[in-house]
Amino acid sequence: xxxxxxxxxxxxxxxxxxxxxxxxxxxxxxxxxxxxxxxxxxxxxxxxxxxxxxxxxxxxxxxxxxxxxxxxxxxxxxxxxxxxxxxxxxxxxxxxxxxxxxxxxxxxxxxxxxxxxxxxxxxxxxxxxxxxxxxxxxxxxxxxxxxxxxxxxxxxxxxxxxxxxxxxxxxxxxxxxxxxxxxxxxxxxxxxxxxxxxxxxxxxxxxxxxxxxxxxxxxxxxxxxxxxxxxxxxxxxxxxxxxxxxxxxxxxxxxxxxxxxxxxxxxxxxxxxxxxxxxxxxxxxx
Amino acid sequence: xxxxxxxxxxxxxxxxxxxxxxxxxxxxxxxxxxxxxxxxxxxxxxxxxxxxxxxxxxxxxxxxxxxxxxxxxxxxxxxxxxxxxxxxxxxxxxxxxxxxxxxxxxxxxxxxxxxxxxxxxxxxxxxxxxxxxxxxxxxxxxxxxxxxxxxxxxxxxxxxxxxxxxxxxxxxxxxxxxxxxxxxxxxxxxxxxxxxxxxxxxxxxxxxxxxxxxxxxxxxxxxxxxxxxxxxxxxxxxxxxxxxxxxxxxxxxxxxxxxxxxxxxxxxxxxxxxxxxxxxxxxxxxxxxxxxxxxxxxxxxxxxxxxxxxxxxxxxxxxxxxxxxxxxxxxxxxxxxxxxxxxxxxxxxxxxxxxxxxxxxxxxxxxxxxxxxxxxxxxxxxxxxxxxxx
Numbered sequence: 001x002x003x004x005x006x007x008x009x010x011x012x013x014x015x016x017x018x019x020x021x022x023x024x025x026x027x028x029x030x031x032x033x034x035x036x037x038x039x040x041x042x043x044x045x046x047x048x049x050x051x052x053x054x055x056x057x058x059x060x061x062x063x064x065x066x067x068x069x070x071x072x073x074x075x076x077x078x079x080x081x082x083x084x085x086x087x088x089x090x091x092x093x094x095x096x097x098x099x100x101x102x103x104x105x106x107x108x109x110x111x112x113x114x115x116x117x118x119x120x121x122x123x124x125x126x127x128x129x130x131x132x133x134x135x136x137x138x139x140x141x142x143x144x145x146x147x148x149x150x151x152x153x154x155x156x157x158x159x160x161x162x163x164x165x166x167x168x169x170x171x172x173x174x175x176x177x178x179x180x181x182x183x184x185x186x187x188x189x190x191x192x193x194x195x196x197x198x199x200x201x202x203x204x205x206x207x208x209x210x211x212x213x214x215x216x217x218x219x220x221x222x223x224x225x226x227x228x229x230x231x232x233x234x235x236x237x238x239x240x241x242x243x244x245x246x247x248x249x250x251x252x253x254x255x256x257x258x259x260x261x262x263x264x265x266x267x268x269x270x271x272x273x274x275x276x277x278x279x280x281x282x283x284x285x286x
Numbered sequence: 287x288x289x290x291x292x293x294x295x296x297x298x299x300x301x302x303x304x305x306x307x308x309x310x311x312x313x314x315x316x317x318x319x320x321x322x323x324x325x326x327x328x329x330x331x332x333x334x335x336x337x338x339x340x341x342x343x344x345x346x347x348x349x350x351x352x353x354x355x356x357x358x359x360x361x362x363x364x365x366x367x368x369x370x371x372x373x374x375x376x377x378x379x380x381x382x383x384x385x386x387x388x389x390x391x392x393x394x395x396x397x398x399x400x401x402x403x404x405x406x407x408x409x410x411x412x413x414x415x416x417x418x419x420x421x422x423x424x425x426x427x428x429x430x431x432x433x434x435x436x437x438x439x440x441x442x443x444x445x446x447x448x449x450x451x452x453x454x455x456x457x458x459x460x461x462x463x464x465x466x467x468x469x470x471x472x473x474x475x476x477x478x479x480x481x482x483x484x485x486x487x488x489x490x491x492x493x494x495x496x497x498x499x500x501x502x503x504x505x506x507x508x509x510x511x512x513x514x515x516x517x518x519x520x521x522x523x524x525x526x527x528x529x530x531x532x533x534x535x536x537x538x539x540x541x542x543x544x545x546x547x548x549x550x551x552x553x554x555x556x557x558x559x560x561x562x563x564x565x566x567x568x569x570x571x572x573x574x575x576x577x578x579x580x581x582x583x584x585x586x587x588x589x590x591x592x593x594x595x596x597x598x599x600x601x602x603x604x605x606x607x608x609x610x611x612x613x614x615x616x617x618x619x620x621x622x623x624x625x626x627x628x629x630x631x632x633x634x635x636x637x638x639x640x641x642x643x644x645x646x647x648x649x650x651x652x653x654x655x656x657x658x659x660x661x662x663x664x665x666x667x668x669x670x671x672x673x674x675x676x
Contacts, residue, residue, distance in 0.1 A: 138503035139530030217517030266489030
C-alpha cells in the first residue's frame with residue numbers, strides 16, 4: 001500500500017464519515033433528548049433524496065430544489081411529531097418503535113405510489129461537476145469535496161448552537177435530566193417539536209445533498225439507518241461530539257476494512273461497536 | 287292460458303341456456319395461469335413487465351391457448367422467499383391453476399422449486415437466474431424462459447480477451463447471484479488465456495464504492511468486470527465514471543448492470559459494454575414487430591423482462607396447440623413444452639434437456655444513451671447442466 005493510495009482512502013473515509021455524521025446527528029438528538037427511537041430516520045433520508053430529484057426535474061435547478069425541499073422536510077418533521085409522537089411520550093419505548101416502524105412502511109409505500117419502483121439519479125450540479133486528478137488514473141469528484149465542506153460547516157454550526165447558546169444549554173440539560181428542565185419552567189413540549197423537526201430536517205438534508213452522488217432508489221434509507229445507529233451507540237446517545245467522532249471512526253473503518261480485510265468488511269463496524277461498548281458501555285462521549 | 291304459455295317458454299329458455307352453459311364449461315373451461323410475481327415492492331416493475339409481455343403474447347392468439355380461453359390468477363409474491371411455499375401451494379391447491387408462472391427473485395424460486403417437486407405443478411420461471419433451477423434441482427415439470435447468471439456472463443470472458451484485455455479485476459456483491467455471474471466470466475476469460483488479478487467482494491447490499499474504486503485504480507488492470515443490478519448498478523457505473531476510471535480502464539459487465547437503468551446512468555453509462563440475451567435494438571423482424579406491438583399496447587419500450595413474459599406466452603401457445611388444449615395429460619404436456627421452438631424477439635430459442643433456453647448472447651455497448659448490439663457474443667449457448675438428473 002503506497003502513500004498515495006493511503007491518502008486517497010483517508011479522503012474516502014473522511015467523506016463517508018462526514019455524511020454519516022450529518023444523518024446520525026439528527027438521530028442522536030432525537031434519541032438522546034426526546035428518548036425516541038426513531039426507526040423512520042432512514043426513510044427521511046430517502047425522502048430528502050426523492051424530494052430533490054423531483055424538484056430538480058420540476059424547477060430545473062438543483063440548488064433551487066434544495067431551497068424548496070428543506071422547508072418541506074421541516075414541515076414533515078413537525079407534522080409527524082404533532083400527529084403521532086405527541087401521544088406516545090409517556091409510554092414505553094416499544095410503542096415508539098412500533099409507530100416509527102409503521103412509519104417506515106407507510107413512507108416506503110407513499111414513495112412508491114408517487115415516484116414508482118424505478119431507479120433515478122440527479123446530475124452533479126455546476127459548478128462542482130468536475131473532477132480533480134489525484135493519481136495517474138484516479139480522479140476525485142469536486143462535488144465530494146464540496147459535500148465534505150458542507151458537512152463540516154454544519155457540524156461547526158451544530159456544535160456552536162449546543163455549546164454557546166441558551167437553546168444549547170437547554171438541550172444539553174434536557175439530555176441529562178428531562179424532568180429537571182421541565183421543573184425549571186421550560187416548555188419541553190415546544191423544545192421536543194423543535195428538536196424532532198430539526199432532526200428530520202438534518203437527515204433529509206443529508207439525503208438531498210448526497211443525491212447527486214447516490215442512486216435514488218426505493219428503500220435506500222433502510223441500510224444507512226443501521227450504520228447510523230451504530231454511530232450513535234459508539235459515540236454515546238445524545239452526544240453530538242460523539243456522533244461526530246463515531247461517524248468518522250465508522251467511515252474510516254468501513255473504507256479501510258473493505259480494502260484491507262475484505263472477508264470481515266461487513267462485520268467491521270459491529271466489531272468496533274462491541275469493542276467500544278466493552279471499554280465504555282455508555283459510548284465514547286456519553 | 288297466456289300466462290301458462292309465457293311461463294313454459296321462459297322455463298324452456300332458461301333450461302336450454304343452463305344446459306348450454308354447462309356444456310360450455312365442461313368442454314372449454316379456461317386454462318388457468320397462476321402468476322406468482324412481485325406486484326409490490328422493489329421488484330414490482332419486473333413483475334408488471336413480465337405480465338404485460340405474457341398477456342401480449344396471448345392476445346396475439348386471440349386471447350386463447352389451444353382453443354381455450356385463459357384465466358389469470360394473480361398472486362403478489364412480494365419477492366418474499368419465506369412466503370414462497372405457502373403462496374405456491376395456494377395457487378396449485380386452492381385455485382387449481384394449470385400452470386404456475388414465476389418468480390422474479392431467486393430466493394423465492396428456491397421455495398417454489400420445493401413445492402413444484404411436491405405437487406408436480408408445471409412451473410415456468412420467467413426470470414430468476416439461479417443456476418440450480420435447471421441444474422442440481424432440475425425437474426421435468428419446471429421450465430425456464432429467461433437465463434442463468436452463468437449464461438449471460440460466460441460469453442463476456444471470451445469477448446474481453448478478444449478485445450485485448452489480459453489482466454482483469456472483478457467486483458460484485460458477495461452473494462449467490464454475484465458469485466455465479468463472476469464464475470461464468472472467469473471460466474471463459476481464463477480459458478481464453480486471461481488472468482483475474484483481483485476479485486473484489488462487496489458486502490450485499492452496500493453501494494458505498496469509493497474505497498474499492500481507489501483500490502482498482504492502484505491495481506490498474508486492463509479492464510474491470512462487474513455484476514451489480516438495479517440501484518447498485520447505477521451507483522457503481524456513476525461512481526466509476528466520476529472517479530475518472532472509465533477513460534483508462536474499460537468497464538465490462540453483465541447485462542443487468544445497465545438493463546432498465548439507461549436513463550438513470552446518463553452520460554456515465556456511455557461506452558460500458560455488457561453481455562445479455564436481449565436488447566430492444568436487435569434488428570430482426572420478430573423483434574421489430576414485438577417492440578412496436580408492445581409500445582402500442584403499453585406505451586413503453588420493452589425490456590428483457592417483458593420478453594421473458596412474452597416468450598412464456600408463446601411457449602404455452604405452441605405447446606397447448608400441439609396437445610389440442612388438453613391440460614389433463616401432464617406427461618404429453620411436458621413433452622410438448624420441451625419441444626417448443628420459438629422465433630423469439632431475442633432470436634431463436636429451443637430448450638435443453640434440463641429445460642433451460644438455448645439462446646444467443648449479445649455483446650452490447652451504450653452509445654448515445656442507447657443499448658446498441660455490437661456483436662453476437664455467443665451463438666445458441668447451452669448451459670452446462672451435468673448435475674441435472676431427471
